[in-house]
Amino acid sequence: MTSKTVAVIGGGPVGLAAAAHLMERGMTPIVLEAGERAGHAVRQWRHVQLFSPWKYNIDGAAARLLASTGWNSPDPEVYATGGELLDYYLDPLATKTPLKDVIRTSSRVTAISRVGFDKAKTKGRESAPFEIRFQNGKGPEVVRADAVIDVSGTWSSPNPAGANGLSAIGERDCASRIAYGMPDISGNDRERYKGKTVAVLGAGHSAIGTLADLARLRDADPSTEVIWLLRGTDPSKAFGGGANDKLVARGELGTAFAGLVVNGKIKVESGFGATHVSASGERLRIGAGSACCGRHVIVDELIVATGFRPDLSFLNEMRLRLDSSIEAPVDLAPLIDPNEHSCGTVRPHGARELRQDEPGLYLAGMKSYGRAPTFLMITGYEQVRSIAAEIAGDHEAAARVELELPETGVCTRGGVESGIASSGCCGGPVPADVNACCAEDANAKSTGKSGRGCS
Structure with missing residues (x-):
C-alpha cells in the first residue's frame, strides 16, 4: 500500500x-x-x-x-x-x-x-x-x-479528410456540411441525411458502421444515395475476419457490409485521396488530385470517419x-x-x-x-x-499478464495476410521479445525456427 x-x-x-x-x-x-x-x-x-x-x-x-x-x-x-x-x-x-x-x-x-x-x-x-x-x-x-x-x-481530435493528414483545402470553410465520427443516422441525425447524397470517407469500423446505417436509411427512402470514398484500392480489406472473428458482432458487421457493396447499395469510389472540398451551389464538391483536373464527386453531406x-x-x-x-x-x-x-x-x-x-x-x-x-x-x-x-x-x-484477448479472424504482418485460426498471430501472453508478434512466434523463434504466423 x-x-x-x-x-x-x-x-x-x-x-x-x-x-x-x-x-x-x-x-x-x-x-x-x-x-x-x-x-x-x-x-x-x-x-x-x-x-x-x-x-x-x-x-x-x-x-x-x-x-x-x-x-x-x-x-x-x-x-x-x-x-x-x-x-x-x-x-x-x-x-x-x-x-x-x-x-x-x-x-x-x-x-x-x-x-x-x-x-x-x-x-x-x-x-x-x-x-x-x-x-x-x-x-x-x-x-x-x-x-x-x-x-x-x-x-x-478526429483526423481530417485530407489524404496527406492535413485538412483538405476548403474543409474548414465547409464545416456545416461535414460530420466526423459516427453520426446518429437512425435517430437524431436521420432528417439531416434522409433523401440526400451522402459520402463517407474512411475504411475502419466507424466508416463501415456509418455506411451500413445509411444503407438502411436508403432502404426506407430510396432517394438517399450512399457513396463510399476509399483511399485504398481494395474494398475487401474492410470486410474483416467474418466468421473467424471471436467478437461475433464485429465479424457479422463486416460480412453484412460486404453484401451491401456487392449488391450495389453502396457506390464505391476507391483510390480516392481527398485533397479539396468546396461549395458547388447548395452542394459539396469533393476532389481528389488537383483542384482543376482530378476526380471529384458531388454530394450533399460528407461524413469523415478516418480515425x-x-x-x-x-x-x-x-x-x-x-x-x-x-x-x-x-x-x-x-x-x-x-x-x-x-x-x-x-x-x-x-x-x-x-x-x-x-x-x-x-x-x-x-x-x-x-x-x-x-x-x-x-x-x-x-x-x-x-x-x-x-x-x-x-x-x-x-x-504479470491477466488478460486473454479475443482473436479478430484475420491478421496482416509485414503486408502478408493470414487467418488467425491457423496462425495464432495475436493475443496470448506477452512474449519476451518485443519484436515477436505473439507467444507462438516467440516460442518458434526460440527453438531456431523462422517463426510462426507473422514472419
Whole structure:
C-alpha cells in the first residue's frame, strides 16, 4: 500500500478503471474530466452498438467497487450500446461508489510540468511532483500529484479528410456540411441525411458502421444515395475476419457490409485521396488530385470517419518517447502499427510498454494507441491495472499478464495476410521479445525456427 496521489486525465471507461485500481492499492486518484459528466465522449456515441459483449467491457476493480452498492452485472454475453454502457456501468460507477469523491468534471487539463523543473532540467527531476494545470468554470486551477496517467483519449481530435493528414483545402470553410465520427443516422441525425447524397470517407469500423446505417436509411427512402470514398484500392480489406472473428458482432458487421457493396447499395469510389472540398451551389464538391483536373464527386453531406489522433499539446513540458509515425509509446508501436500489423487483437501489455522518459507519466487507453485504430476497452483495463501496480511498487503484478484477448479472424504482418485460426498471430501472453508478434512466434523463434504466423 502507498499514500501516493495520482492524477488521472480523463473520466471515460479506462480512466474510471484506473481510479478504481489506484484506490484498491491505497492510493488517492484525482480524476480530471473535461466534460460535464464522467463518460463525456461515450455520450457522443451512445447510439452505437459495441463490437464486444459486456464481459469485455467491465473492469475487475470497477466491478468490485460497484458490488458494494448492490449493483448487478449485466449479462456478460450481451452486446450493449454506448448508452447502455453509461446507464448500467459508467454512471453508477461515477456516482454511487467512492469514485464520486475524486472525479472533477468540467476540468480540462491545459498543461503538465514538474514543480520547479522545465523540460530541459534533469538533476532531481524524478523526485519533483507533477504540476497539472486545468481550466474549469472558476478559472485556471492547479493540482499536484506523484504520478500521472493520461487516458484522455482521442475523441476530441478526429483526423481530417485530407489524404496527406492535413485538412483538405476548403474543409474548414465547409464545416456545416461535414460530420466526423459516427453520426446518429437512425435517430437524431436521420432528417439531416434522409433523401440526400451522402459520402463517407474512411475504411475502419466507424466508416463501415456509418455506411451500413445509411444503407438502411436508403432502404426506407430510396432517394438517399450512399457513396463510399476509399483511399485504398481494395474494398475487401474492410470486410474483416467474418466468421473467424471471436467478437461475433464485429465479424457479422463486416460480412453484412460486404453484401451491401456487392449488391450495389453502396457506390464505391476507391483510390480516392481527398485533397479539396468546396461549395458547388447548395452542394459539396469533393476532389481528389488537383483542384482543376482530378476526380471529384458531388454530394450533399460528407461524413469523415478516418480515425482519430491524440492531443499532445498539454504534454509539451513532458519528456515523451513516442513513435514518430503513429505517436504511440515506442515499445507499443510495433504491436499496433497499421502499416505492419492489421489485427484488432494486440497481445496484452502494460506499464513496461507504456512508460515514458518522464518517470511517473503513463499514456494509456485509446490515447496510448496514437493514430493506430481498433482499440478494445479490455485492453485499456489491463493497461491501467498494470500501471497502478507499477506506481504502487508491485513490479511483479505489473509484469504479470491477466488478460486473454479475443482473436479478430484475420491478421496482416509485414503486408502478408493470414487467418488467425491457423496462425495464432495475436493475443496470448506477452512474449519476451518485443519484436515477436505473439507467444507462438516467440516460442518458434526460440527453438531456431523462422517463426510462426507473422514472419
